[in-house]
Amino acid sequence: MNHNSLQSLSIDFNQDKEGAYKKVFQRSPLVSSQSVGWDNLSIIYDRQPAIELPKTSLKQHCIGILTDIPSTIQTDRIIDGRFVEEHNIQGDLIIVPANTTHQAAWYGEGASVAIAIDPTVFAQTIYEVVDPERIELLPQFATPDPFVYQIGVALKSALLKHGTSSRLYAETLINALIIHLLENYSTTRQNSFEPIAGTLPKYKLQQTIDYIHACLDSDLSLNRIAASVQMSPHYFSRLFKETTGFTPHQYVINCRIERAKDLLKQGKLSIAEIAKEVGFVDQSHLHRCFKRYVGITPKTFSQQYRS
Template identity: 70%
Template sequence: MKEFKTLEPVNFIREKEAGYKRIFRRLPLVSSVSVGWDDLCIAYDQYPPGELPKILVKQHCIGIFTDIPSAVQAERKIDGRLVQEQNVQGDFVIVPANTSHQVVWNKLGGALSIAIDPTFFAQTIYEIVNPDRIELLPQFATSDPLIYQIGLALKSVLVKHGTTSRLYAETLINTLIVHLLEKNSVLCRNSSEYVGGKLPQYKLRQVIDYIYAHIDRDLSLKELGTVVQMSPHYFSQLFKETTGITPHQYVIRCRIERAKDLLQQGKVSIAEIAEQVGFVDQSHLHRYFKRLVGITPKTFLQQFQK
C-alpha cells in the first residue's frame, strides 16, 4: 500500500458534503444533506476500483457494504494496522473518531457511509452506561446481519422518501449505536441502566399532543425527546415500552388517523390531505393507508360518501 500525505482532518458535521468531496473528489449519489436531515451524516455511493488517501475524521465512521456483486479484494489500514481483506455484501467497517484510515480496493461496489459525532454517541447511550468510560473499537470488514439490515433500510429511505423519513432514520441510527455499544465497544456498565420503564401518562400526553400539533412536519427523535426532557434513545425506548410501537410507527398512525378525519370532511383532495398530514405525496399516503386501514384512501372516501 502506498503511503499518502494525510489529509487535513475532516469534520462532517461542519463540512457535510464538502468534506466528502475533499476525500473522494465528488459528491455522493445521495446523502442526508440532499434530503434535508439535519444533524445526520449519511451518504450512499458507488465506488469504482481505487484508493482512499490517509485520512482522519472527527466523527465515528461506519461503512456498510450494501451492494457488492462479487467479492472485493482490499488492503485496509486503520490506526497503523494493515489487513488484507475480502469485502462481501453485508460486511461493515468501523473507524473510530480521530483514527487514521487508508484503503485500496480492486472492484466496483456500493456502500452506505455513516458519520456519528462522539457527542451524539455519548448522549444516546448515557442512560445505559457512563459515556466517559466507553471506547468504540476499530473493526476491519466483517459481517453483522443487524447492521446490514440497518444499512439497507437507511439506503432505502434516503433514496425513496428521505424528505419525510428523518424520524425513521434517527431510530435506525439509535439502534445502530446501541448495537455497536454491545458488540464493538469496550465498556463498563454503571448503575444508571433503566430496564422496563414506561413514560408517565402526562409525558405521553405531551408527546401525543405535540405530534398532532406538528403532524405536517418531518419530526425527529431529538425534537420529541426534548418535549419530555429526555435523550432520543431513552425517549424512544420508553415510548415503545409504553405504547408497544416505535415513535416513527406511532407518527405514521397519527397521520393516517388525521387523513381519515380529513377524508370524512370531504373539503380537500387526497393529494392535499397527503401534504397536510406530512406525507411526501399521494402515493406515499396511499401505501401506508392501505397497509394500516386495509383499503385505499379513494375507497375509504367512496365508502364514507355512500
C-alpha cells in the same frame, strides 16, 4: 497503496456536510442525508469503482456498511497504522473511530452506506445506559454483522425514498445502531449496562402525544420529540414503545393516517391537499401508507364513506 503516507486529510462532516465526502472522493455521492434535507444526520449511499483513498482522519465516528457487493472485493486497509488485507463481502461492517487515521484501496466495484456519528451524539444516546466517559469505540476491520447490514439496507431505502417520515425512521435506526456498537464494538464490559425498564410517566406520554399532534404536518424528528420531554432519543424510544406498543415512527404514521381519515370524511380537500396537511411527502406517499395500514386506498375509503 502508499503505506508510509505521512500527511492526513482532516475531515469534519459537521462543518463540511457532503463537502467532506467530496474532499475524499472528488465528487458528490448518489444520495446523502444532506441532499434529501436531513440536516441533523450524516448518511451517504454511493457506488464506488476500484479506487485508492487518501489517508484521512475524521472528527466523527465513521461506520461503513457494504450493502451491495456482487462478488468478493480485495481491499488493502490501514486503520490507526495497522494494515490488513481484507476480502470484502456483502454485509461487512467497518468502524473507524473519531480522530483515527484511515486509508484504503479496493480492487472491485460495489456500493455501501457510510454514516458519520459525532462523538457528542454518541455520548448523548448512551448516557442513560452507561457512563460515556467509561467507553471507547474500537476500530473494526471488515467483519460480517447481519444486524448492522439490515440497518444499512433500511437506511439506503429511507434515503432513496427521502420521505418526511423516513427521516424519523432513519433517526430511529441510527439510535439502534449506536446501542449495537456500544454493546459489541466498545471497551465497555457487557455486565456494566443498566437495563432500560419501565414506562413513560402519564404526563410525559401526554406531552409527547400533544407535541406530535401539534407538529403532525411538519418534518417530525425523533430528536425533537424526545427533546420535547427532556429525554435522550434512545431512552425515550424504548420507554415509548414499552408504554404504547408502538415505536415513535409507527405512532406518527398512525396519527397521520387517522387525521387523513377525518379529512377524507369531511370531503373538503383533495387527496393531494390532505397528504400535505397531515405531513406526507405527496399523494403517492399517503396512498402507500394508507393502503398498508387501512387495507384500501384513500380514494376507495372516501367513496365507501360517502356511499
